[in-house]
Amino acid sequence: MKFGARSLEDNYRFLAGIAAPHAELLAIVKADAYGHSLALCAPVAVRAGARWLGVTSVEEGVAARALCPDARILAISGAFAGQGADVVRHRLTPVAWEPWQTRRAGICGAGRHASTLVRFRFIWR
Numbered sequence: 001m002k003f004g005a006r007s008l009e010d011n012y013r014f015l016a017g018i019a020a021p022h023a024e025l026l027a028i029v030k031a032d033a034y035g036h037s038l039a040l041c042a043p044v045a046v047r048a049g050a051r052w053l054g055v056t057s058v059e060e061g062v063a064a065r066a067l068c069p070d071a072r073i074l075a076i077s078g079a080f081a082g083q084g085a086d087v088v089r090h091r092l093t094p095v096a097w098e099p100w101q102t103r104r105a106g107i108c109g110a111g112r113h114a115s116t117l118v119r120f121r122f123i124w125r
Contacts, residue, residue, distance in 0.1 A: 079105035
């Protein structure tokens with residue numbers, strides 16, 4: 001499949017127009033942009049107006065940060081033990097669904113704090 005930067009930009013802008021002003025889009029570029037290349041897709045999404053990029057892991061977030069220094073980057077699978085320094089250094093936002101996850105990753109404590117942690121709680125009715 002051929003990658004089309006213009007198509008990606010047009011599609012992002014179209015969806016952002018539908019969502020506005022009630023929601024902001026998160027451009028998911030995880031798994032190497034689903035095989036289309038993080039290096040190609042992340043900058044295109046940002047150029048189209050994406051303020052947030054969604055990646056799988058802290059490692060992928062570090063790579064996205066190098067490509068898009070001003071984007072907000074959400075690490076969907078969270079941060080694991082010992083990754084706190086990278087989270088803080090590269091200004092990543094890991095998903096945390098339990099408070100212990102931030103401690104185990106080393107994000108909180110020792111003077112290090114991530115700027116934002118996202119916690120989801122699903123309530124089934």
